[in-house]
Amino acid sequence: MSVQERKQRERADRERLIVATARELAEQQGWDAVTTRRLAERIEYSQPVLYSHFRGKREIIGAVALQGAAELAVSMRAAASAADGPRDRAAALARAYLDFALRNPAVYEAMFQLDGGLAFAQESTPQPLKDAFAALLENLEEVAGAGVHPGLFIEVFWASLHGLATLTKARRLPPEDAERRTDLLVDRLASL
Incomplete structure (x- = not known):
């Protein structure tokens, strides 16, 4: 392994440590407790090292949100693959989504309620966010109903789940x- 490859690996490891530590701190004490000073202390690196990875808390929230979106997509796909039929898939997706929000409140908050600098429903939307939406679309398209745009149906389904999770x-x-x-x-x- 070259020196350059080793440095890249170490940088990626530090970045994962920062995100994991921010996530853990947010889940334990809320996002107000996540500060660059506190993160630097917990990961035992200086604040300048932290800033060499992220420009600030907003980018860290965005990184946590992207990680959460990837986990949510995996969870929903696994739930849907274990279900039989369109209605059961819809129910499995809904339960997986709501369970994720319940088990990961700070991550869910980073994904949908805090400003992590992420674009939604745009060309520049990061792939993990697109993938979470796609996990719904690929499993619910058939239950949208005749004459209903599948993407619009998924937005309403997702908004309903988000409302339930938030409330x-x-x-x-x-x-x-x-x-x-x-x-x-x-x-x-999702009635057929």
């Missing part, structure tokens, strides 16, 4: 009805 996290919905809400959403939006 559940904020404790605005009774937790005992979570399963019934998911079933109702799937029955209404």
